[in-house]
Amino acid sequence: MKEVKTLYEFKHNFYSKLYAAMEKKNKTYKDLSTDLGKNPGYISRVMSGKIEPSFSMIFYIAEALGIDPRDLF
Numbered sequence: 806m807k808e809v810k811t812l813y814e815f816k817h818n819f820y821s822k823l824y825a826a827m828e829k830k831n832k833t834y835k836d837l838s839t840d841l842g843k844n845p846g847y848i849s850r851v852m853s854g855k856i857e858p859s860f861s862m863i864f865y866i867a868e869a870l871g872i873d874p875r876d877l878f
Contacts, residue, residue: 818878819878820852822876823866823877827870832869834852840869851866863877
């Protein structure tokens with residue numbers, strides 16, 4: 806596994822894995838927002854890196870996708 810060296814790389818890695826997990830589960834932003842009880846714009850901003858999800862939200866996202874939160878890192 807490649808070592809993440811910068812915050813930018815860490816974030817890029819997280820968002821890439823989140824997007825891949827959503828694709829694998831055939832989830833759209835709207836599906837995920839419904840599962841989480843969040844506005845679709847929130848998920849869109851998370852996916853674009855405009856906002857950073859809280860640690861607890863990462864767990865909720867992983868649960869909604871049926872994956873282990875560690876799979877996003």
